[in-house]
Amino acid sequence: MNAQPDASLFIDGRPVEGEGAALPVLYPYTGEEIASLREASTGQVAEACRVAARAQPAWAALAPVERGRVLHRAAAIIRERNEELSRLETLDTGKPIQETLVADWESGAQALEFFGGLAASITGQTIPLGQDWAYTRREPLGVCAGIGAWNYPSQIACWKAAPALVMGNAMVFKPSEETPLGALKLAEILLEAGLPAGIFNVVQGRGQIGAALSTDPNVDKVSLTGSVPTGRKVYAAAAEGMRHVTMELGGKSPLIVFDDANPEHAVSAAMLANFYSSGQICSNGTRVFLQEGIRDAFLDRLAERVRNVRMGDPLDPATTHGPIINPAQAGKIRAAIASGLEQGARLLCGGPGEGAFIPPTVFTDASDDMSITRDEIFGPVMTTLGFHDEEEVITRANATGFGLAAGVFTQDLTRAHRVIARLQAGTCWINSYNLTPVEMPFGAVKQSGLGRENSAAAIEHYSQLKSVYVGMGGVDAPY
Ligand SMILES: NC(=O)c1ccc[n+]([C@@H]2O[C@H](COP(=O)([O-])OP(=O)(O)OC[C@H]3O[C@@H](n4cnc5c(N)ncnc54)[C@H](O)[C@@H]3O)[C@@H](O)[C@H]2O)c1
Numbered sequence: 507m508n509a510q511p512d513a514s515l516f517i518d519g520r521p522v523e524g525e526g527a528a529l530p531v532l533y534p535y536t537g538e539e540i541a542s543l544r545e546a547s548t549g550q551v552a553e554a555c556r557v558a559a560r561a562q563p564a565w566a567a568l569a570p571v572e573r574g575r576v577l578h579r580a581a582a583i584i585r586e587r588n589e590e591l592s593r594l595e596t597l598d599t600g601k602p603i604q605e606t607l608v609a610d611w612e613s614g615a616q617a618l619e620f621f622g623g624l625a626a627s628i629t630g631q632t633i634p635l636g637q638d639w640a641y642t643r644r645e646p647l648g649v650c651a652g653i654g655a656w657n658y659p660s661q662i663a664c665w666k667a668a669p670a671l672v673m674g675n676a677m678v679f680k681p682s683e684e685t686p687l688g689a690l691k692l693a694e695i696l697l698e699a700g701l702p703a704g705i706f707n708v709v710q711g712r713g714q715i716g717a718a719l720s721t722d723p724n725v726d727k728v729s730l731t732g733s734v735p736t737g738r739k740v741y742a743a744a745a746e747g748m749r750h751v752t753m754e755l756g757g758k759s760p761l762i763v764f765d766d767a768n769p770e771h772a773v774s775a776a777m778l779a780n781f782y783s784s785g786q787i788c789s790n791g792t793r794v795f796l797q798e799g800i801r802d803a804f805l806d807r808l809a810e811r812v813r814n815v816r817m818g819d820p821l822d823p824a825t826t827h828g829p830i831i832n833p834a835q836a837g838k839i840r841a842a843i844a845s846g847l848e849q850g851a852r853l854l855c856g857g858p859g860e861g862a863f864i865p866p867t868v869f870t871d872a873s874d875d876m877s878i879t880r881d882e883i884f885g886p887v888m889t890t891l892g893f894h895d896e897e898e899v900i901t902r903a904n905a906t907g908f909g910l911a912a913g914v915f916t917q918d919l920t921r922a923h924r925v926i927a928r929l930q931a932g933t934c935w936i937n938s939y940n941l942t943p944v945e946m947p948f949g950a951v952k953q954s955g956l957g958r959e960n961s962a963a964a965i966e967h968y969s970q971l972k973s974v975y976v977g978m979g980g981v982d983a984p985y
C-alpha cells in the first residue's frame with residue numbers, strides 16, 4: 507500500500523520536502539511502511555512561521571464573509587472526496603473504515619461549514635458613555651500554532667484551523683508524528699478552495715519540532731491536543747512569550763449509571779465510550795459507575811454485546827474494532843491490564859490480546875485506588891465500579907485530577923441535571939455519550955485542559971478584543 511504524499515511539509519502554498527530526520531508512516535494493521543516522510547528542520551519551522559506572519563495581514567483584511575466562503579468551499583471538497591480521504595485516515599490511524607467514513611473528515615467538514623457560516627456575524631459591541639462612546643473590535647491573534655494527537659488527526663486539524671482561519675489568523679500545524687498524512691490533504695484542499703498561500707502551513711516532526719513551533723517568535727497562540735504531560739510543557743513554553751493557549755488534554759472520565767437507567771441504552775453508551783476507535787478517545791467514560799440495582803443486569807448484557815464486536819482488517823466495512831496505533835501504545839495498554847489483574851480486579855471479558863489488537867476489555871471488582879481507575883489508559887479498557895447513592899458517586903467521580911468529560915444515565919431528569927451541575931468536567935452528557943456536535947463547546951476543566959473548541963465559544967480563543975474610546979467633545983485638562 508502506498509500513501510506517499512508529494513512532499514512531507516506544506517509551506518507557502520507548496521509541498522516542500524523536510525530537511526530533518528526520517529519519519530516513516532506505518533499502517534497500524536500490518537506495520538507496513540505506507541509513506542516515507544522527513545521531519546522539518548528547525549529552520550523550516552521558523553520559515554513556515556515567517557511565511558504565515560507575512561501572509562496573515564492581507565487575509566485578515568478581507569471581509570469576513572469572503573473568508574467564510576473559502577471554508578465553505580473546503581467543506582464541499584471534503585464531502586466530495588470523503589471516501590478517498592477516509593481510506594487515507596484509516597491507513598494513517600488503523601481505525602475501521604466504518605468509523606472514518608462517518609466520523610473523521612465528516613466532523614472536519616462540519617467545523618469548516620459552521621465557522622464559515624459564523625464569519626459574517628462576528629461583531630464587537632458599542633458602549634454608550636454619555637456624549638462619548640466606546641466600541642470593541644474582535645481582532646485576530648496573528649499566527650496560531652496547532653499541534654495534534656494521533657487519534658483523530660484530520661478532525662483535530664479542522665477543529666483548530668476552522669475558527670483560527672475564519673477570524674483572520676494564519677496557522678502552522680504540526681500533526682502527530684504517528685499520523686502525518688491528513689493535515690497535508692487539508693492544506694491542499696484549503697488552497698484549492700481559495701485560501702491564499704501561507705495562511706495554512708504544515709510542518710512535520712516529533713516533540714522537539716512541536717517545541718520549536720510553540721516557542722517561535724512569530725507565534726501568538728498555541729493550540730495543543732495531546733496528553734497532560736505534553737500540555738504542561740507546551741503551556742510553560744507558551745508562557746515565556748505570553749502566548750495564548752488552548753489545551754485539549756487527557757481524561758479519565760466518569761460515566762454514572764443509576765438504577766432507573768434504560769439498561770440497553772446505557773450499555774450501548776458505555777461500549778461506545780470505551781471501545782470506539784479501539785478506545786483511543788480522550789473523552790472516554792472509562793470509569794463506569796454502576797448503581798447496585800442495575801449492576802448485574804448491566805454486566806450480563808455488556809458481556810453478551812461485546813461478542814458482537816468484529817475485530818480485524820480496518821478496511822473491511824464489517825470491522826468494528828481496529829488495531830492500536832503502534833506497538834509502544836499496545837504495550838502500555840497491556841501493562842495497564844496486567845496491573846489491574848495484579849491489584850485484584852477481575853476480567854469480565856477481553857485481556858491483553860495479540861500483536862496490534864487488544865480486544866474490548868472490561869474490569870469488575872475494581873476499586874478507586876487502583877491504577878486502572880486512576881490513570882488514563884487510552885485503549886479499549888473499561889473499569890466498572892459499584893456505588894450505592896448519589897452523594898457517594900459524585901464525590902468518587904470528582905476524585906481525580908482530570909476534568910474532561912462526564913456522563914449520567916437516569917430517567918429521573920431532575921436528578922440528571924442536579925448531578926451534572928456538581929460534576930467537575932468541561933463536557934457532559936445526559937443519556938448519551940461522546941457526541942461532539944460542532945454547535946456545542948468542547949473542552950475541559952482541571953488538568954484536562956484550557957479553552958474551548960467548537961461553537962461560537964472557540965472564536966474567543968482565536969481572537970482578542972480591542973476597546974476603542976471615542977471622544978465626541980473637547981478635552982479638559984487640569985494644566
Ligand atoms: N482533549 C482532547 O480533545 C483530546 C483529543 C485527542 C487526544 N487527546 C489526548 O492526547 C493523548 C494521546 O495523544 P498523543 O499520544 O499524541 O499525545 P502526546 O502528548 O504524546 O503528543 C501530542 C502532540 O504533541 C507533540 N509534542 C510532544 N512533546 C512536545 C513538546 N515538548 N512540545 C510541543 N509539542 C510536543 C507530539 O509530537 C504530538 O504532535 C491522550 O492523553 C489523549 O487523551 C486529547
Ligand SMILES: C[N+](C)(C)CC=O
Nearest residue numbers: 657658787788789942
Ligand atoms: C474530540 N473527540 C472526543 C472527538 C476526540 C478526542 O479524542
